[in-house]
Amino acid sequence: LATIVFALVVGDADPTGPRGWAGALLAVLVINVVSDLLIFVAISISEHHVRWRLLPDMLTMSVPFCLGTAAIALVAVRALWRDPVSMLLLVPPVALVLLGYRALSAARRDRSNMAFLHQVSTLLHSPAGLEPVLEEFLATSRTTFRADVAELTLLGAGEVTTARWVGAEERVVWEVLSGPERATLEELLGHVGDGRLLRATAGRGAPLAAADLARARGLTDLMAVALEGDRLHGVLLVGHTEGAVTRFDDPDATLLRTLATQVGRVLDNGHLEQSLVQVTELKEQLAHRANHDQLTGLANRGRFLDLVREALSDCCRGGAPECRAISVLYLDLDGFKAVNDTFGHDTGDALLGVIAARLRACVRVGDVVARLGGDEFAVMILHAQEAHDLVVSTADRIRALVCEPVQLQGHVMTVGTSIGIATTGVTSSLTVDELISRADAAMYVAKRAGGSRHVDYADAVPESDRAPYTGNDLLAALEQGQVFVQYQPIIDLGTGDLLGAEALARWQHPVDGLVPPDVFVPLAETTGHNARLARHVLRQACQDARTWLELPGAPELFVTVNLSATQLADQGLLDDVLAALLESGLDARHLMLEITESMLMRDPRTAVVTLAALKDLGIRLAIDDFGTGYSSLAYLRQFSVDILKIAREFTAELGTGPDDDAVTRAIIQLSGTLGLRTIAEGIETSEQHARLTELGCEWGQGFLFARPLPHEEMRDLVLFSPPRTTPRQHAH
The missing domain is CATH 3.30.70.270 (Reverse transcriptase/Diguanylate cyclase domain)
Known part of the structure; x- marks a missing residue:
């Protein structure tokens, strides 16, 4: 064909002249276009799919290159005839052309890969259902990798599900793996874990699992990589069947590994969303x-x-x-x-x-x-x-x-x-x-x-x-030292280790004796003395906690202090906390502040700013009586909390009848999903203790372990506490 084109163009003219040059260039162009067309047809037949966008991409790369190299070849022929030594001058431009072509090809491939990854990211974050999203993802992956088969295997809690794009049928087949296939998959997982990628061509040099999997799938060339994030989610595999005209190369392997990392992160987020959805379904019940x-x-x-x-x-x-x-x-x-x-x-x-x-x-x-x-x-x-x-x-x-x-x-x-x-x-x-x-x-x-x-x-x-106390009585009590702090220990439910204590305000009236908190705390709120009462408790708790930590052999303990709604809305809260820490010398990581759900929702914008500033100091934050108020999943993301406290009424329900732990279980599961800890309040029986431990609650407090203690008794408890049974990080 090239000879015919050349002869038609040159005719009787000098083949080394301009008409000869034109004939040679045209002949090369025709041969290049015909070759590209034949390759395009072969690929389409092999893949059972016509990718029309592939042909323009092939021509835009090959036509300029073939014409350029043909022109250089003509110059080389002229130089060889006239002055063979001058051929050396062509070496640099020829090398530059070749390097430029390779760089251009690599750049085009990189741009294509980036566009593919962006497309996948957009697709995986779309609001469509799981099955259509994964099917579109597999179709796109198969096209990008020029593969006959694209396969995604997801590992669930029970069964293992595979979504497989079959080229010949142009559709995705969903199936549950059988026993033998699961065994092969488990062996394969041993070769693709920890970020490793498996490549196998016709089974040569591949682990037995890869060869078995390739034969089972009818593949001659495959790549497989694990989808990993916070856990192992599954395996992504692409492969060629018998007769494929392309093979996977190193850039393909790099792209597949990057793709697997991206999908693993998305599946991590999807796992979180699924957990949140499950807990949301319990929201009305809660x-x-x-x-x-x-x-x-x-x-x-x-x-x-x-x-x-x-x-x-x-x-x-x-x-x-x-x-x-x-x-x-x-x-x-x-x-x-x-x-x-x-x-x-x-x-x-x-x-x-x-x-x-x-x-x-x-x-x-x-x-x-x-x-x-x-x-x-x-x-x-x-x-x-x-x-x-x-x-x-x-x-x-x-x-x-x-x-x-x-x-x-x-x-x-x-x-x-x-x-x-x-x-x-x-x-x-x-x-x-x-x-x-x-x-x-x-x-x-x-x-x-x-x-x-x-x-x-x-x-x-x-x-x-009738109630005899007034705001002036409470103010006098604060000034005269009648208000003091007791501490209820917080225990590791699994090991029995002492972890910290909750600070509780007490009023010892000189005549009436101990005034109940449900009498003087509401009195402080209604008379405007709540902020002063809270500052007193905060400073005393920080000072006492510092003395515990200075005891010989004392473990890493924390003290929790309840914030009031007035404090949370007060712009001076941060100054009060800083003053308490500086005066006592207590490290901020040993202080935890408790807030109720209703307090957060009174002024969410102010609360976000205030809590973020407290977190910046290193203070931990807990939601007190979680589940008894708004129980909004949104604020758990919005506010920087570390701990959910299970209300005593939920603890009291344990062991009272069927489904008595539904709310407690939901709170613990939600806490674990979000990476938070849980503290159960009001534990009074060993049965409640055992059930909470079984459900996965980590920490707890209640009369089963100790009633609220004066500072001196709490100090003795810290001093004589046995060493912790396991090295755990409780202050972070």
């Missing part, structure tokens, strides 16, 4: 369990307090005329202990369910019924200020209905109820804790009067039974 009593389905204490707090806030803003007053009825069953002792706890639980149903029947739509714990219940009634008779009639109706006999398991039993009533309106400044305390005090007056009656706090509770 929220319900966090807000409701599991035995009766009524609102629990925390939810009831929140609802009363919201009602008080609405009431203070005016609210609707029919909601200008709030009454709380505090109920305690009379005679319930005798039922439990006589018929057993199962019967007692069944009776509580009946009582809960009767309470629901006694109230209007919109009123709230809650079980506070044990045999104590509460009702919130919203009403007009002048409609107090509605509250009294509701209390009478409840008392009458509760007293009716109940038949359970062949036994007839009767209980009564003592009811305390407390009311507040738009002109009152009562807090939710004060309102509940008043209703509780009124209930005890009813109980002391013989029970089975209701008592209104305003009418019957003497001044001596």
